[in-house]
Amino acid sequence: MNCKKCYSPSTVILRKKDYYCDNCFMLITNHKFRACLGKNKVLIPYENVMIGLSGGVGSTVLLDLVHHATSLENTKKLRISPFCLHLYDDDSRELAESIIKQCQTYKIDVFVVHQAVYINSKYELPEANTLQKICESERRDFKDLMNSMPPSAANDFLLKIKRILLVEFAKKINCSVVFTAETTNTLAVNLLTNLAIGRGSQVQYDVGFCDNRDDKVKIIRPIKDISIEELNYYVSIKQLTPVNYNHIKSKSLQSVISSFVSELQDNFQATISTVCKTADKIGDQRESINSEKCLICESDLDMKNMKMSAFEATNVSRIVSLKDSQADPTYQETSDILHHMQNNTNTSVFPLINKYLCYGCSRNHSEMNLHKLPNQLQKALRTNNLGI
């Protein structure tokens, strides 16, 4: 078979049916990256941009794409000053070291931050191109925290922590934009995951092109239209060396969804692109800028006006399943149950919801050991809770 575009012998087969040669394929992939940045118009020339690197295929290619685009000497040159950030933990020291090497080949500075700094929210910029040192107690507390909850909650919580760290460290180096390297595959999985953990209203931030929940720092996803299949070809053509490392805990919603999606993609080649197209249509403009934000994920707590919601239904289930302190437990009138719910927020399944936490974070909160949470977060939640 020959390349669809230039009719020379093909070397790349996408979606089991589209043939390309190396050159045309690289052009297309580069174009996808540039088109994604171009049409969304968030970048201002000469801006400082922080690239979040995980070491996987996506981030390896993203780094290469950025390097390629910034080293062009024509009108198409991408005018940004890139910095890199990698978040490591105890199990991935070797990965962190190879990322430093990777960045050195491109002559871009990388800051390697330990995830455990979240515990004390001490966000001090480490020396570039070295592993950040961290004290033993923080390291242990962080491990305890992550182990204090079931895998599904831990996976989700870790994503939120990484998001906070990216934003905070971007501020430290005066970057108002962060690039992350989610591919179509990751985003399809993330969309389904978001739905499965009650974060349907946050889809546009977690899966869309731009997460602007923070006022100062935008997180954008420039390779969101490129699939893992294409990235693998890119890596092999350019002979890059990604360090594969799967950070999703198994036996979790995330792992189940991830294997489901790749299986379905094998049988129905349109699955992932369909799911991502759906994601693009979900979301709306922010209604009010001044609304309260979730203390963990920074999402708006504004509630849609609903006659009845699944949260309310779960709460009702809880109330009718509990021993009742009142004399008349028959709940003849619906208003009795409503009344009970309003007066006994402590029996609610999610006591902090819509005041301090969003639904998804409330779910995690209900499954974790609260004493392991970072002190300042515990304090914020506790004082606020008592203050009701």
Added chain:
Amino acid sequence: MPVPCRRGCGKNAVLKRPKTGDALCKECFFWAFETEIHYTITKAELFNKGDSVAIGASGGKDSTVLAYVLKTLNQRYNYGLNLMLLSIDEGITGYRDDSLETVKQNRDDYEMPLKILSYKDLYGWTMDEIVAQIGRKNNCTFCGVFRRQALDRGAAMLGVKCIATGHNADDIAETVLMNVLRGDIARLKRCTAITTGSEGTIPRVKPLKYTYEKEIVMYAHYKKLVYFSTECVFAPNAYRGHARALLKDMEKIRPACIMDIIYSGETMSVKEEVSLPTQRTCTRCHFVSSQEVCKACVLLEGLNKGLPKLGIGKSSKAKRMLEEYNAKQAENEGTLKDAIKDLNDTSSIVARNERISGKKKSANKENNDTCNKNDCCGRSCKSNPSNVDPVTSNKKLDMLLEQFGLDDKESVKQKLNGVCDTNEDSSEVTPFNEQEEDDTCSASCGGSHIGF
């Protein structure tokens, strides 16, 4: 070790509620289960006092429990509803014929009037005949589209204010996932609504929207309700199966995720710039449609012309198909005239159908491969029919009992060991739960209309 009931009534618990994890005794479970549905009905204002309500009854667990609970609550809380049962006979041998017997049993037990409408009478085709044409794939599309309209027609005949269907929480969560996988943004937007229906149509309500399938099965079991629990013989190939499989896997990890998915669906919004199809009425049959001609009419036209795939897939394909068909017809002047006559004459569907049954043979030749498949695994293989007694061989229930029942009865345990294999539950499909969304090629997928 016996676990005490969480409500503190002193009795031992018989089950652990999947939604909240609380253990309840039988009596408290009944009470909690019913009270929750009562709460949903009143809080979401599903009915008005004095309304006539048709319950979409398939004979399956959901609609049986719905009929029973609505009857109970109607009496207990004085809703003043006039309840009746509405069943659709799709004409599926070895499945619907048996389940209708169950519905008739419900009619007698709950003393409600019952109306049965059949596909044969409404459309001139039974599902058995349709499957013989279309094969084992895409057949749920026909069934779902036709049932949706059939329910509307039935409700109109009965003169009711609304139709209550037995969709449970699992069904809704499954539908959310399926609509994401299929990219059907219009349905994704409306599928979590507890009441659906626009002006001029009879609204549908889902009182069991927040009720777990597991609890419905347990409720029916402990109440010893009679229901039909065989999977539809044609269902296994439906696309919905993928979403169902995913949901079951996720539920094992975190049972509350069903509610979380519904919550996601409820709070998610669609970007303003996304254009959604507007609802209107079909120019041919005058029932609700998002296109000029509704899906039911397109599908029916395809069947009657011997082009069963006409309504499956993109509407551009359908157009091409029709053009080819018309070209072929043009070769034979006589047949063309016949077809035009057919088109103009909508009143005598049955008569037309008799004429067409002659044509069907040639159509069968065209669809040779699908028909072959059909001969070997289609109509001939019926699953073991008619097991009306829910207790004797309901594997699913046994599994649930094992998972969630804190059974104090040794006998149940023994039975579990004997009967329950560890295979995945061959979860029965509740027919009334697919009507709105199982239409695998959405009516909204193409902007263009098909004219005949």
